[in-house]
Amino acid sequence: MKKVIGCLIIHGFTGGPHEVEPLRAYLSKRTDWKIEVPVLKGHGKELNLEDASHELWLEDARIALENLRKNCDKVYVIGFSMGGMIAAYLAATQKIERLVLLATARRYLSFKYLSFYIAEMIGDGFKGKLNENDLFLHYKSKFGDVPLKANIEFMKLVNRTKQYLKDITTPVFIAQGHKDEMVPYKAAYYLDEEISSEHKEVVFFEQSDHLICLGEDSDVLNKMIYDFLTQEICEETNQIEKSTI
Template sequence: MTAAPPPPPPRGAGFHFAGGSTAVLLIHGLTGTPGEVKPLARALARDGNSVYGVQLAGHCGTEADLLATDRHDWLDSALDAFDRIRRNHETVFVGGLSMGALLSLMVAAERPGLVAGCLLYSPTMFYDGWSIPRASIFLHLALVLGLGRFVRFRESFPHGIKDERLRAKIVSQMEAGRSADAGLLYMPGLSLRQLLRLISTLKRRLPRIRTPTLLLHAREDDVTSIRNAAYIAANIGGRIEKILLENSYHMITIDQERDLVADHSAAFIRRIGPASRAAVMAG
């Protein structure tokens, strides 16, 4: 029997935790880093999975680095990582946080029948959380009108994190310019405009996505309300399990209920298992 080739090396700040034959690809959010899904990755690896984290194009550097990329580059990063992982693993789950959740669904749409399941953490279809200023509706209009180059958004309190000690640490890293550790403190308007276009594309494709999906969302999400979870659950074409969390904000993969998020995710992966690919292709 021919030995399997070595696993693909992670690129940039990406990571790989070795495990079993089932693989999980985790995708971070806009202006974020692979570190925001790393605690989840470790937990899933302890449960016997091989887990990979991808660094999206333009991330973990400067605002100029981010502005040099767009939604197509971000999706290409995710698709390239998925295709590389598929060389070694027949069963691959794809999950992500915030924009990473949307990219997970887009990977499923672009690779129909090949994604075993999607893991969605705080998916961002609408910026409507309780910490988003009322003036954001006018900023949204400015982006739609193509004025994004004149707009720049600073991350606002509570930065998606309910855990006060963790929040203080991450804010300190962002303010110190340590983007590879904590992401960018500011989001360029042009990048947000690219996200809005990604959302528009996903809305059209969502009814045709039949991949088994797990969705976790915090009731108190400060960035994206539970309306986001309800929208995806009502419009996705396949079966979905939706779980609402009671003691976290937006960054549920690192916040106070991160262990619960990991437990639900591991259970979903075990429950769906290798048979899901055949079921998706048959459906």
């Protein structure tokens, strides 16, 4: 009897399913998996983060995983940015078969480089090209909608979950954009060092910034994730691979 496979995809801080939609669509087109992309408390197209907390975000993801587990023989978990740390936490504390970490915020988002992005937006504004700036288009509706409390909860989530990285033994695929300044590319090296899994694949994408699922490398990224999730992994030769695309 054919096994039923579930796939849980977790979005990032202040984001929503739209951040990972190209990946969801790619997997949905090529598989018969049950794919879930839950909206974490306070997130989505209209932010309402005043009463949100890191405990609620973790609970939302845990419940979504449990619901998939009820109807699936295997479950894969994919996390983007803050969602990557939530996915890592689930992999350390729950039974999953494969883990994918995308631009994972193992440390806090870099406010130094966030200011760089803002400066870039201002420059594009003077040139009359602001509506061509991908980051502006993604975050413009969020300015002023993220209370300080929510940012503190985000930092609490990172602090709480990073201690579980050493407990992960699930095969893991780590993807990081070289142009990502919000989560500097070195974060992928830290994840590689701290995660205990014997099978780890780490790939850097030269043309990608933080929104890795929406960037120029997305087609290649989607295929590599699909290949990782569908390949047979020999337990005796759990080979670690690092490459740059």
